Amino acid sequence: MSENQQKTMVQEVPLTDDMFERIGTEGLSGEDIGKQSLTYWADVWRRFRSNKMAILGLILLIAVICLLFIGPTLSGKDYQFIDASIKNTPPNSEYWFGTDDMGRDLFTRVCVGGRVSIYIGLCCTLVMFVIGSLLGALAGLKGGIVDDLIMRLCELIGNLPYLIIVVILSMVMGRSMFSLVFAMSLTAWVGTTRMVRGQILQIKEQDYVQAAKALGADTGRIIIKHLLPNTLGIIMVDVTMSVPGFIFSESFLSYIGLGIRPPETSWGALASAGQQQLMFYPYQLFFPCLLIVITILSFHLIGDGLSDALDPKLRQ
Amino acid sequence: MAEKEVLIEVKDLKKYFNVGKKAVLKAVDGVNFKIYKGETLGLVGESGCGKTTCGKTVMGLYEATGGQVIFDGVDIHSLHKKEKKEFTKRAQIIFQDPYSSLNPRMTVEDIIGEGIDIHGLYKGEERRQRIHQLLEMVGLNKEHALRFPHEFSGGQRQRIGIARALAIEPEFIVCDEPISALDVSIQAQVVNLLIKLQKELGLTYLFIAHDLSMVKHISDRVGVMYLGSMVEFADSDELYSKPLHPYTKALMSAIPIPDPKAEKEKKRIPIEGEIPSPINPKPGCRFAARCKYATEACKQTTPELTEVLPGHFVACHRVKEVNALGL
Numbered sequence: 001m002s003e004n005q006q007k008t009m010v011q012e013v014p015l016t017d018d019m020f021e022r023i024g025t026e027g028l029s030g031e032d033i034g035k036q037s038l039t040y041w042a043d044v045w046r047r048f049r050s051n052k053m054a055i056l057g058l059i060l061l062i063a064v065i066c067l068l069f070i071g072p073t074l075s076g077k078d079y080q081f082i083d084a085s086i087k088n089t090p091p092n093s094e095y096w097f098g099t100d101d102m103g104r105d106l107f108t109r110v111c112v113g114g115r116v117s118i119y120i121g122l123c124c125t126l127v128m129f130v131i132g133s134l135l136g137a138l139a140g141l142k143g144g145i146v147d148d149l150i151m152r153l154c155e156l157i158g159n160l161p162y163l164i165i166v167v168i169l170s171m172v173m174g175r176s177m178f179s180l181v182f183a184m185s186l187t188a189w190v191g192t193t194r195m196v197r198g199q200i201l202q203i204k205e206q207d208y209v210q211a212a213k214a215l216g217a218d219t220g221r222i223i224i225k226h227l228l229p230n231t232l233g234i235i236m237v238d239v240t241m242s243v244p245g246f247i248f249s250e251s252f253l254s255y256i257g258l259g260i261r262p263p264e265t266s267w268g269a270l271a272s273a274g275q276q277q278l279m280f281y282p283y284q285l286f287f288p289c290l291l292i293v294i295t296i297l298s299f300h301l302i303g304d305g306l307s308d309a310l311d312p313k314l315r316q
Numbered sequence: 317m318a319e320k321e322v323l324i325e326v327k328d329l330k331k332y333f334n335v336g337k338k339a340v341l342k343a344v345d346g347v348n349f350k351i352y353k354g355e356t357l358g359l360v361g362e363s364g365c366g367k368t369t370c371g372k373t374v375m376g377l378y379e380a381t382g383g384q385v386i387f388d389g390v391d392i393h394s395l396h397k398k399e400k401k402e403f404t405k406r407a408q409i410i411f412q413d414p415y416s417s418l419n420p421r422m423t424v425e426d427i428i429g430e431g432i433d434i435h436g437l438y439k440g441e442e443r444r445q446r447i448h449q450l451l452e453m454v455g456l457n458k459e460h461a462l463r464f465p466h467e468f469s470g471g472q473r474q475r476i477g478i479a480r481a482l483a484i485e486p487e488f489i490v491c492d493e494p495i496s497a498l499d500v501s502i503q504a505q506v507v508n509l510l511i512k513l514q515k516e517l518g519l520t521y522l523f524i525a526h527d528l529s530m531v532k533h534i535s536d537r538v539g540v541m542y543l544g545s546m547v548e549f550a551d552s553d554e555l556y557s558k559p560l561h562p563y564t565k566a567l568m569s570a571i572p573i574p575d576p577k578a579e580k581e582k583k584r585i586p587i588e589g590e591i592p593s594p595i596n597p598k599p600g601c602r603f604a605a606r607c608k609y610a611t612e613a614c615k616q617t618t619p620e621l622t623e624v625l626p627g628h629f630v631a632c633h634r635v636k637e638v639n640a641l642g643l
Contacts, residue, residue: 216404
């Protein structure tokens with residue numbers, strides 16, 4: 001043994017109890033403390049809230065919707081009032097977004113047109129959601145011939161070119177809001193049906209559904225307690241992501257002249273009119289497009305946030 | 317032990333699945349056994365031999381293709397809706413996979429309470445008390461009641477599954493490989509819990525597993541399945557000390573012995589080839605293709621499960637010659 005080592009040994013101090021401090025003993029009763037347990041949806045909301053982009057999307061969307069409803073009151077103009085003396089006025093303190101080629105206040109028109117666009121987006125999504133989940137659930141649950149029929153119908157409708165259906169329907173039913181909603185939702189439910197069916201097929205084979213059956217649960221209980229809550233998350237994301245799709249489709253149809261009939265207006269119709277003035281009055285295209293972009297962006301941000309919040313695997 | 321009451325009798329149970337045109341998967345093909353009240357019947361066999369399907373058909377979760385499951389004198393596959401609900405109150409199942417057997421959107425309280433709600437056993441405060449009592453019975457805390465399944469480990473989840481099955485005070489529980497998804501130390505805990513509960517509550521088990529030592533530990537009698545049919549059936553000690561069927565012999569020789577010397581000297585009986593497909597199986601003994609004793613007769617006719625020794629059933633044409641029973 002070297003001298004150095006011996007020295008260290010000599011200097012060693014006997015260890016006594018009072019030299020130690022107990023830390024971390026609260027862990028012994030850790031199970032009692034626990035965090036406050038949340039319901040599933042409260043937990044989803046907690047995680048959604050912590051996603052800054054999603055919250056930004058939500059705030060933007062609420063702001064846009066508020067603007068659409070209080071906008072005309074704020075500006076105090078009528079969206080159909082034509083004043084030839086002020087046509088194509090650039091944005092100023094009187095006409096915030098300027099006026100169009102007939103001298104109508106663009107700000108008021110964007111607000112009123114936005115209502116139509118969002119209304120159509122929500123209506124189509126609602127129809128798509130209801131038809132899609134009902135048929136999807138039916139196909140997934142019943143199986144057999146019912147499943148075959150519904151899936152063949154899906155293929156049939158899914159394979160018809162969407163634009164042709166819209167053109168034919170607007171010829172038959174005339175150009176109105178109803179025919180537009182009808183034509184767009186006629187083809188849209190196919191995707192939702194397929195998705196819901198796939199989910200139901202997957203979940204109904206899970207052991208917990210079998211366990212519920214073994215406990216004597218009837219079909220209604222299994223649907224409400226087990227199948228619905230486990231599909232709703234994915235359906236909700238799909239719904240949020242579809243709204244901007246419909247707004248976009250409506251804009252596109254209005255743009256090519258199949259949408260809303262003047263003097264009613266929508267974002268698409270406004271953009272279409274603005275495009276003709278693009279060379280000299282670019283603001284007439286800019287403002288409707290800005291609103292479309294903000295709305296669609298906010299829906300996408302919310303949808304993204306929801307899909308993260310609803311996925312139990314991303315839970316911390 | 318003289319007067320044992322039969323709780324469940326399975327007669328010639330068949331479960332076939334259609335897997336395409338003219339292809340029939342015979343998952344369970346003519347299985348017979350009886351389970352007495354208060355005993356544990358073990359069911360062993362390799363993967364894909366139809367153990368789980370057998371268990372689920374006994375529970376009525378699968379519609380039987382043929383045969384009967386007689387529970388306390390009644391065929392459960394002929395029951396009407398209301399009677400079926402009565403049956404579900406008396407028989408329960410514990411699932412293999414503790415991850416897929418609990419609904420991720422429900423709290424533990426609601427999962428365990430599901431059976432209580434369906435059968436309207438308790439309400440309000442009584443229900444909560446009962447759930448807390450069940451949680452403590454399976455070794456969890458009552459603080460766990462408001463949590464979600466994903467907050468638990470595999471072993472804890474399996475305990476929740478056990479508590480769910482116990483909640484409606486069944487007499488009979490099918491344990492469908494309740495331990496195979498767990499690691500070894502937890503396996504022992506769960507098996508001991510099952511044995512403890514059996515003693516306390518007088519339960520009857522159908523215990524399905526592929527772990528031979530574990531089955532021996534828990535079972536009174538053991539059935540060995542091979543490709544959808546029962547090949548040997550006997551008291552647990554008898555089966556493990558004196559296996560008669562060539563397949564069982566090979567299976568038993570594969571059990572590791574916790575003694576390196578003995579393990580080294582042990583003679584393993586290898587089985588040649590792969591397990592044949594259960595889709596459109598050939599006639600004759602299912603094991604014939606891999607059996608070194610097989611004759612032409614084995615490939616032609618299916619052997620019946622016969623009582624070779626008292627209480628020891630074997631399905632093999634050549635069992636007497638192979639084992640030199642000299643009868």
